[in-house]
Amino acid sequence: MIAAVLLFLAALTPEQAARAERIAKDIRCVVCQNQSVADSEAELAKVMRRIIEERIAAGDNDAEVRGYLVARYGETVLLRPTAEGANIVLWAAPAMVLVLGALWAFSLLRGGAKAAS
Amino acid sequence: MHLLAMGISELGTFLLAVAAALGAAAAGLGLSPFARTSPRIVALSGAAMTAAFVTVASAFLFLLIAYAETDLSLLNVYLNSHSLKPLAYKLAGSWGNHEGSLLLWLLMLAGFGAAISLSPFGDLPTKRYAIGVQAMLLAAFGLFTVLTSNPFAPYPEAWPTPSDGRGLNPLLQDPGLAIHPPTLYLGYVGLSAVYSFTMAGLLTGRIGSAWAKAVRPYLLFAWSALTLGIGLGAYWAYYELGWGGFWFWDPVENASLMPWLAATALLHCVMVLERRDTLKLWGAALAILAFGASLLGAFLVRSGIVTSVHAFANDPERGVFLLLLSLLFIGAGFVLFALRGSKLQQTARFSPVSREGAIVVNNLLFAVVLFTVFLGTFWPIVMETQTGSRISVGPPYYNAMLAPLALLMAGTLLFGLLVPWKTGGSGQYRRPLLVAAGLSIAGALALTLATGRSALALAGFAAAFLVLAASLLDLLRKGGFGTAEGFKASRLQGVTARSWGALVSHLGLGLVLLGITASTVFQGEVRAVLTPGESTRLGALEIDYISRKQIAGPNYIAEQDLFRVMKNGRLLTELTPSRRYYPAANQATTEVAIERRGLSNLYLASAAGQGLGEARIVRAHSHPLIHVLWGGVLLLAGGGLTAGFAKRRERQRAAAGKLQERPA
Known part of the structure; x- marks a missing residue:
């Protein structure tokens, strides 16, 4: 198996290897805690790293590689959650809170300015 | 009473029951609507509280003795200790x-209760209610401990006689982790005093300058302890977990960060409250939120709702009950807030372009960060229970969301430190x-x-530089820079401990941001499968x-592996990472080897793997400026302690100084 890993590593151009590393950093190692597959030495993490390298060698783009992993291991592997469906809340809600809060702060500061003058 | 005939089990249980009862008595005296507020009532409930503290402290001491002697007549010692441990x-x-961590929790609750009782802060009714609320916390958690989680429960007679204890999680056998949870606890429980004073302030309708002064020392102490506790947690993860990272935005890490964020916002808010008699509602809400987040932080860890490497003392059933108890106190806080909040009068009198204005913006941004961390932590749980799909929210999400906010906050800090209080004045701050x-x-x-890095690096460095520039300018201006006389070091002698504290903490923050950014952006990393005799390279180093x-x-x-690190053919150092196996607990750990070089680290870990034979997987990282991060954490906490324990006389002098400044 190690030989296979090395074989595939050898098959990737440095650019592709860097891409593989970058993708691996954002993929959760599902059997470990607090680690991406790039950080982990668990057997599954090695397998997943190899899959990433294989897919890249096969000509997949980054999104396709991630899609392949999601199809195989579930959405939980994505450390950067998608913005699809209900997940839009995750990405949009903080901005909305910021806007609402800014309105509140604005009214408060304006009130303060009036009282001060 | 056969006190002397009691075994340690009975004695400890008895002490805990007495402490809970004393707590209940103090709560009754403090909160009873039938007794009028008088110095006698306050003294009496304070005395009950102080006695409860002494009782819990004795119980804690007995437990320590039982652990030191590996007294196997206690079930808790049998399950969690071993005679061979250091x-x-x-x-x-x-x-x-x-069980033991709950006893520590009680000890701190009672300790802060005693501090409230014995300290001169707060007017009589406020102090009375504050003691009452704190005592209620003590009684509730004390009762819970005695009934469900008694650390003094005896070893069951029906069980076979034990030969030795069952050890401790070897991951916990580490100096970082021995002090990391209690330090965090000190922060969490410190916020209970802030909560108690806030409840008292809502009850009396007096949340204002006096309230702010009473809350401040507890808040700053709790905040410093939280800062240190979070830092220790990150440090522990860094050298114990063996993957070179110190923060993963894991639910438990987030749970400790949330009260810190709320407390940080609150301590800035309290500064405005103390001076301008405004932001009262916001301050009260933040105080309840901060303690609520602490309770969540402390008990989410053991509820089994989230999983994490930091989770310890896991016990889902009792953990969930503790969470419910916590929700009760948080709920009570917000109910009281809703009922009494409208009674709080506020009069904002300051220009938007002022330090107060900057602090309002700072509070807003802290609230957004808090919300984002909250959302990221609980969204996967919502998704799983609502749709059944399991998702992760990891570092890339937080980095993307929080980096722009960090940049805005750093800019606000620079602005806030440069503009004067109350009014923007003549605009001297602009240049x-x-x-x-x-x-x-x-x-x-x-x-x-120059280094070809990402937008994230840009945001991180910009935020760090802004904060560092703000601290430096603050220092220069305190010395008279920008005035007609110019900078004189001698003028710094007049700076109060409180201002020094703020300066040191802000400097620490700048260093933390710099350390985080530099050590992640510029980190070098190599992974190789090596057998003894082989070598690999990391930058200019040969390993x-x-x-x-x-x-x-x-x-x-x-x-244990032996590595030699060479640079240009010269031996730099020898490193010995190892893998430990603890037979008593049947657990294995990785011990990384770390070589400090100036402010940077060389970090080396080796791991075994299936089918590797004699070979080991070797990972080496270089982490430039990581010690700037650790040093920054110390400065942050140190600044908080300095400001929190500024002498009262100094505060009065500061107040007098302010009066003289004002006519300008």
Whole structure:
């Protein structure tokens, strides 16, 4: 198996290897805690790293590689959650809170300015 | 009473029951609507509280003794200790489990209660209610401990006589982790005093300058402890978990960060409240939120709702009950807030372009960060229960969301430190503001472009430089920079401890941001599969795997690798990472080897793997400026303590100084 890993590593151009590393950093190692597959030495993490390298060698783009992993291991592997469906809340809600809060702060500061003058 | 005939089990249980009862008595005296507020009532409930503290402290001492002696007549000692453990870890083990950690929690609750009782802060009714609320917390958690989680429960007679204890999670057998949870606890429980004063303020309708002064020392102490606790947690993860990272935005890490964020916002808010008699509602809400987040932080860990490497003392059933108890106190806080909040009069009198204005913006941004962390932590749980799909919210999400906010906050800090209180004045702040902001951002941009890094690096460096520039300018201005006389070091003698504290903490923050950014952006990393005799390279360093040997520790056996690190053919250092196996607990750990070089680290870990034979997987990282991060954490906490324990006389002098400044 190690030989296979090395074989595939050898098959990737440095650019592709860097891409593989970058993708691996954002993929959760599902059997470990607090680690991406790039950080982990668990057997599954090695397998997943190899899959990433294989897919890249096969000509997949980054999104396709991630899609392949999601199809195989579930959405939980994505450390950067998608913005699809209900997940839009995750990405949009903080901005909305910021806007609402800014309105509140604005009214408060304006009130303060009036009282001060 | 056969006090002397009692075994340690009965004695400890008895003490805990007495403490809970004393708590209930103090709560009754403090909160009873039938007794009029009088110095006698306050003294009496305060005395009950202080007695409860002494009682819990004795119980805690007995538990420590039982652990030191590995007294197997206690079930708790049997389950969590072992006679072969080093003494320090025996003692630390007493709070490294569910029951013992609750006793520590009680000790701190009672300790802060006694501090409220004995300190001169707060007017009579406020103090009375504050003691009452704190005592209620003590009584509730005390009762829970005695009934469900008694650390003094005896070893069951029906069980076979034990020969020795069952050890402790070897991951916990580490100096970082022995002190990390209690430090965090000190912060969490410190916020209980803030909560109690807030409830008292809502009850009396007096949340204002006096309330702010009463809350401040507890808040700053709790905040410093939280800062240190979070820092220790990150440090522990860094050298114990063996993957080179210190923060993963894991639910438990987030749970400790949330009260810190709320407390940080609150301590800035309290400064405005103390001076301008405004932001009362917001301050009260933040105080309840901060303690609520602490309770969540402390008990989410053991509820089994989230999983994490930091989770300890896991016990889902009792953990969930503790969460419910916590929700009760948080709920009570917000109900009282809703009922009494409208009674709080506020009069905002300051220009938007002022330090107060900056602090309002700072509070807003802290609230957004808090919300984002909350959302990221609980969204996967919502998704799983609602749709059944399991998702992760990891570092890339937080980095993307929080980096722009961090940049805005750093800019606000620079602005806030440069503008005067109350009014923007004649606009003297503008030139230094523009120069400092321009230089910081240009510096960050140049650094990012020169090294070909991402937008994230740009945001991180810009935020760090802005905060560092703000601290430096603050120091210069305190020395008279910008005035007609110019900078004189001698003028710094007149700076109050409180201002020094703020300055040191802000400097620490700048260093933390710099350390985080530099150590992640510029980190070098290499992974290789090596057998002894082979070598790999990390930048200019050559790492030679020399040999491997077995060693025996006091309660573990280990496999230790020897590496030589060479630079230009010269031996730089020898490193010995190892893998330990603890037979008593049947657990294995990785011990990384770290070589400090100036402010940077060389970090080396080796791991075994299936089918590797003699080979080991070797990972080496370089982490530039990581010690700037650790130093920054110390400065942050140190600044908080300095400001929190500024002498009262000094505060009065500061107040007098303010009066003289004001006519301008």
